[in-house]
Amino acid sequence: MQKKTFQLIVDNTSGVLSRIAGLFSRRGYNIESITAGVTADPRFTRITIVTSGDDEILDQIEKQVAKLIDVRDIRELVPEESVYRELALIKVKAGAAERPSIIAVANVFRANIIDVGAENLIIELTGSQSKIDAFLRLLDGYEILELARTGVAGLCRGVDKVVYIAE
Amino acid sequence: MNGAQAMVKCLEMEGVKTVFGYPGVAICPFYDSILDSEIRTVLIRTEQNAAHAASGMARVTGQVGVCAVTSGPGATNLITGIATAFADSIPLVCITGQVNSELIGSDVFQEADITGAAESFVKYSYLVKNAEDIPRIFKEAFYIANTGRRGPVLIDVPIDVQNAPVKKFRYPEGDVVLRTYKPTVKGHAVQIKKVMAELEKAKRPVICAGGGVLLSGAEGMLREFSHKYQVPVVTTMMGIGAMQTEDELYFGMVGNNGAPCANRAMNDADMVIMVGARVADRAVNQPEIITRDKVLVHMDVDPAEIGKNAGPTIPLVGDARHIFEHMMQIEIECDHGLWLQTLYEYSQTMKETRRTRPEYIDPSEFIRRLSDRMERDAVYVADVGQNQIWSCRSCIVRDGKFLTSGGMGTMGYSIPAAMGAKLACPDRQVVAACGDGSFQMSMMELATMRQHDIPVKIIVIANGYLGMVREFQKNTYGGRYSVVELSGSPDLSKLAEAYGIRFIRVSERKEMDAAIDAFLRDDDAVLMECVIDPMDTVK
CATH class of the missing domain: 3.40.50.1220 (TPP-binding domain)
Known part of the structure; x- marks a missing residue:
């Protein structure tokens, strides 16, 4: 089993997300995370999928997704040649006593405190999945009330592998 | 012009000659418009068979087969037919009526989310939201269905879209260019x-x-x-x-x-x-x-x-x-x-090791002799079950076609598919071979054959069992037969008579050749029952 991140450029039609999600579920492929958002060209949506499987499965995923009529392009975001980011919002229970130490940890990770209540904080953290995982481990001693993670978005570096959408 | 007239016009532009289907309120504007067209409509007796008939037609012509049914149960009944075509990569355009656009999602009468339900069995699907899109969508649908790896495309058209005005009908000319679909044709x-x-x-x-x-x-x-x-x-x-x-x-x-x-x-x-x-x-x-x-x-x-x-x-x-x-x-x-x-x-x-009892007709031998006497370009449609295996092994194909539901293994495929093939090629002999199980899954289509004068020749290889399952139970469950006995089947001679179709029964080896000759003699519909050893096996 290995992990792979794919970026897809798809036609911005209604139902395209359900077609892709449906393909993964009916063929039994894993989705660890999926994110979608419009590209610079509003006709297209960029989808980033983190998935896992053995070589044959990953090969099939790429081919089966490519086969969907709405899919313009699918390619792997190779870790060494790409940047990935995920956003997490973490609501932590924090009275006056815990607050300074949580803020200190947050500062080390360059996280932002975006909301402060009498009994809680909301922390915003952007980074790779492993950075977010590490941060969450450090919050182990505190009570996390709610956690929202966006899943990974990514781009490859440089100008060589840009998918031009010219018509 | 309204949406429904535009739909019919699109079919004409694609050269469609026949539409198989079953009407209902949600597809009525379409069926009203098609009256003003040269396109032939065939009232099938259950929607699944509309897709099979279109499949038979597509497979002998190489052109896209078309069927049109109503919303809700009409559409859901079609799914097995669509899935059958999908598994065998048969190009179809399946049109379904849909409830009024504004009511979609509110569970009104005969509403079903057919694009959602059929998603995993279609090459692509459209829910038409604007009547002005009809020409483009139909053009794309025919192109997608019959290029690359062929397959069924579903077009779901709400009734208000069928009734909506289309100001200027312009059917896209030339090749379809889709931003995201470019099948590879030439090998590297x-x-x-x-x-x-x-x-x-x-x-x-x-x-x-x-x-x-x-x-x-x-x-x-x-x-x-x-x-x-x-x-x-x-x-x-x-x-x-x-x-x-x-x-x-x-x-x-x-x-x-x-x-x-x-x-x-x-x-x-x-x-x-x-x-x-x-x-x-x-x-x-x-x-x-x-x-x-x-x-x-x-x-x-x-x-x-x-x-x-x-x-x-x-x-x-x-x-x-x-x-x-x-x-x-x-x-x-x-x-x-x-x-x-x-x-x-x-x-x-290396011969088959299967043993047969000499007092019975050997279905393999029967099919070999039958197909040997069929015209060179005849179309033979095998159903699913033991009959399929015997047919696959023994049918002699020359310049004709051998059709069957290979991927999905859908029982009841042969008669409607044979009807589609016969309508496409009226000059060719078309024979459907089924078992007594698969026959009863499509025997309602005898009425369609009569109504539309489609002289398909049907063989029922009768053993009184769901033979393929019984053989599996024999080999896997030590002969504990469960729900495979087909008692209560109708007397086929009376059934044929009721539908006004010529009937032949053959149960002895020595009658075989004469029966086959009589079966193939005229270009009319015949129902032939070939009684075999109830315990015969494919292996």
Whole structure:
């Protein structure tokens, strides 16, 4: 089993997300995370999928997704040649006593405190999945009330592998 | 012009001659408009069979088959037909009526989310939201259905869209350009050279032809190629008819139920060329056998099929006809005389081990004799069950077609598919062969045959059992037969009489030839019951 991140450029039609999600579920492929958002060209949506499987499965995923009529392009975001980011919002229970130490940890990770209540904080953290995982481990001693993670978005570096959408 | 008239106009522009279907309120605007068209409408007796009939038509013409049904249950009944076409890559455009756009999602009468429900069985689907989009959508749908790997496309049209005005009808001309869909047709030249280089080296090559050969219209090319380079050919179930049965280079169907010598050829080969075949479980039980110690070439128009079940040495994406054409331009020296000699010995010595009781008609022998007397270009449609296996092994195909539901194994396919084939080719003999189980899944279509004067010849191979399941239960559950006995079946002579169809029954070997002659004599509909040993098996 290995992990792979794919970026897809798809036609911005209604139902395209359900077609892709449906393909993964009916063929039994894993989705660890999926994110979608419009590209610079509003006709297209960029989808980033983190998935896992053995070589044959990953090969099939790429081919089966490519086969969907709405899919313009699918390619792997190779870790060494790409940047990935995920956003997490973490609501932590924090009275006056815990607050300074949580803020200190947050500062080390360059996280932002975006909301402060009498009994809680909301922390915003952007980074790779492993950075977010590490941060969450450090919050182990505190009570996390709610956690929202966006899943990974990514781009490859440089100008060589840009998918031009010219018509 | 309104949306419904635009839909009919689109079908005319695509050259559609026949629409199979079943009306209901939500598709009524369409069925009203089609009255003003030359397009023939056929009222099928259940929606599933509309898709099968369209499939039969598509498979003999190479053109897209069309069916149109209403919303809700009409649409959901169609799903098995769509799934059957999808599994065998048959090009269809399936039109469903839908409830008023504004009511979608509110669970009104006869509402079903058919684009959602059919999603995993269609190549693509459309829910039409604007009548002005109808010409573009239809043009795209026909293009998608009949290019690349063929398949069914669903168009769901709400009734208000059918009734909405279309200000200016303009059918898109020329090739369809879709931003995201560009099937590969031509094979990669470097890969093709590699294949020919390997073929030159190979001592024991074999071609395994699948349904893709027929879908691309590459039968002629395959036959020419195989003779030019003296390469023996076997087929999958879907590939039957790609070679003439009596061709000296043809060695039969592979797979669990295939010919022993065909499987032996695959096992002993040092080079296997799979063309338009999926390497699915029924044809190739153990994919490692065709990859181990062999050069495996896998040609398919669908890149996702290559490597799905077996990792090929040389993958080759493209349309079979183009690839064969290209390959034949490359001259190589090869002599496979010894290998062919070995295969002839196999085909002489490796016979079926199935035992039959002499007092009964042997269905295999019956099918062989029947198909031998059929016209050269006849269409034979096999249903699903034991009858399918006997047909696959024994039907002699020459210039005609052999159709069956290979991927999905949908019982009841043969009669509606035969009707579609007959309507497409009224001058050709069309025979549907089913068991007494599969016959009862489609026997309501005898009325359609009568109403629309479609003279299909039907054989019911009757054993009073769901024989294929019974055989499985015999082998797997030690003969504990569960829910496989077909008592209560109607007297077929009376049924035929009730529908006004000529009837023949044959139960003894000595009557066989006379019965077959009577069956094939005139170009009229006949129902022939062939009574066999209730305990007969395929193995």
